[in-house]
Amino acid sequence: PPIILWFRRDFRLSDHAALSAACRTGRPVIPVFIHDQGVEELGAAPKWRLGLALEEFERSLNVKGSRLVCRRGDALGVLQALVAETGAGAVFWSRQYDPQSMARDTAVKAALKDSGVTAESFPGHVMFEPWTVETKTGGYYKVYTPFWRAVKERHVPSPLPAPEGFTAPQEWPQSEVIATWDMGGEMRRGAAVVQQHVAVGEQAALERLHEFVTDKVEYYKAERDFPGIDATSHLSENLTYGEISPATIWHAGHRAHHEGAKGGEHFLKELVWREFAWHLMYHTPHIAKESWREGWEHFPWSEDAEAPQVLAWKQGRTGVPFVDAAMRELYVTGTMHNRARMIVGSYLTKHLLVHWRIGQKWFEDCLVDWDPAANAMGWQWVAGSGPDASPYFRIFNPETQLDKFDADRKYTDAWIAEGRSDPSATALSYFDAVPVNWRLSPADPYPSPIVGLAEGRARALDAYANRGF
Numbered sequence: 001p002p003i004i005l006w007f008r009r010d011f012r013l014s015d016h017a018a019l020s021a022a023c024r025t026g027r028p029v030i031p032v033f034i035h036d037q038g039v040e041e042l043g044a045a046p047k048w049r050l051g052l053a054l055e056e057f058e059r060s061l062n063v064k065g066s067r068l069v070c071r072r073g074d075a076l077g078v079l080q081a082l083v084a085e086t087g088a089g090a091v092f093w094s095r096q097y098d099p100q101s102m103a104r105d106t107a108v109k110a111a112l113k114d115s116g117v118t119a120e121s122f123p124g125h126v127m128f129e130p131w132t133v134e135t136k137t138g139g140y141y142k143v144y145t146p147f148w149r150a151v152k153e154r155h156v157p158s159p160l161p162a163p164e165g166f167t168a169p170q171e172w173p174q175s176e177v178i179a180t181w182d183m184g185g186e187m188r189r190g191a192a193v194v195q196q197h198v199a200v201g202e203q204a205a206l207e208r209l210h211e212f213v214t215d216k217v218e219y220y221k222a223e224r225d226f227p228g229i230d231a232t233s234h235l236s237e238n239l240t241y242g243e244i245s246p247a248t249i250w251h252a253g254h255r256a257h258h259e260g261a262k263g264g265e266h267f268l269k270e271l272v273w274r275e276f277a278w279h280l281m282y283h284t285p286h287i288a289k290e291s292w293r294e295g296w297e298h299f300p301w302s303e304d305a306e307a308p309q310v311l312a313w314k315q316g317r318t319g320v321p322f323v324d325a326a327m328r329e330l331y332v333t334g335t336m337h338n339r340a341r342m343i344v345g346s347y348l349t350k351h352l353l354v355h356w357r358i359g360q361k362w363f364e365d366c367l368v369d370w371d372p373a374a375n376a377m378g379w380q381w382v383a384g385s386g387p388d389a390s391p392y393f394r395i396f397n398p399e400t401q402l403d404k405f406d407a408d409r410k411y412t413d414a415w416i417a418e419g420r421s422d423p424s425a426t427a428l429s430y431f432d433a434v435p436v437n438w439r440l441s442p443a444d445p446y447p448s449p450i451v452g453l454a455e456g457r458a459r460a461l462d463a464y465a466n467r468g469f
């Protein structure tokens, strides 16, 4: 009997434990994707990017003489229907670690087993599964550095090669056509612009990795904080959809490190931040929804998502160049440099005193590398409410940050058009991406600051001090 390979966020053929295990049996393999809207409500950009991932993955399966069977609906119902249609005897998948997926997967596993179908899950989305990393007293880690120390010497199995061949079932079950799902519907005209900045699929991810370890890793530590320099790997986008495995990146990073690349170890450390984020998501799932630290739910953040200051932040019209450049980079490319994420987050939650959840939600709508664990951890870190968070008095000053990390103004020049005689093409492309009803034009004057930086800082410090720190 065939094996159903249920793909979720693991759209790759190499280093795929579940797929390799299925192929090793010699039985026919039926790759399946289920658009399970009950469990996943995706923001506009992640949904659109998922559609691209699926189409590309389908093509790579076709090359191997296989297919991707796509269905919509409740996962268990779809799987049971497919088992009935194909006579499959087993369902394999790669584990996920967010609370919704875990609850669903547990129920699916139990129900399949009850009906006599083998259900088996495999690792791969992270290198160090959350329950395998424990403190000396048997708890989970709340601080990154000891987490890093606990995992850095661990053995990570070498990446598995892509299976040589697939055995196709005698008859393929029916599939819906991904294009009819309108995954990009909410992106509207933004899609055409962001499309120019994404790199979709396993091949593209491997190329990114190759470029990184060949040209960039040497200077990674020295340059990764400067948003005007293309110094990072951009692999977060591909990791989000499992187009490359973290272990593949880990081994490449290790090789570079052992061959003497200066930035090698630092890169591995960053990759482990992603592991740490999933560790926290698993052990403290409330991190995605509520302030992680006790007491912070009473912090006087504004929760008015429609406030004019929030709109100005989303539009990159705060009058603070570093913040505005970053918010436009987000809208045009679907990603944002890490330092810029910290600055716009600090500005929103501290200078504007707006709840981190509003920022988290906007990122969730705009990021093509949206990762529920990294996004939640990042926002709670900048807001001060998270584990291992920056202390409350650490309020990034976007002006001194600009002088330090964008001294030559390469980044702000790349993204801001107003007031410039010769704006860059990327800065202009922002106006092609944004909704027409925002009524923005590159001919508008550049706005003056919506909040004085000193005033915003003083207000934030006051609010934090009044919490009794």
Ligand code: FAD
Binding pocket: 224, 232, 233, 234, 235, 236, 237, 239, 270, 271, 272, 273, 274, 275, 277, 336, 337, 338, 339, 341, 342, 345, 363, 367, 369, 370, 371, 372, 374, 375, 376, 378, 379, 382
């Ligand atoms: P590189 O510098 O090349 O790093 C390699 C990999 O390490 C990344 O691809 C990523 O998987 C991991 N990594 C690096 N830094 C971090 C970090 N701080 N936290 C977790 N993993 C990290 N990252 C996401 O992948 N998705 C998100 O939704 C996300 N939201 C964020 C929100 C905020 C407010 C902040 C401050 C950070 C957020 N990050 C998020 C983390 C980080 O900004 C991105 O992972 C990074 O910018 C991706 O670029 P890169 O792939 O070129 O990274």
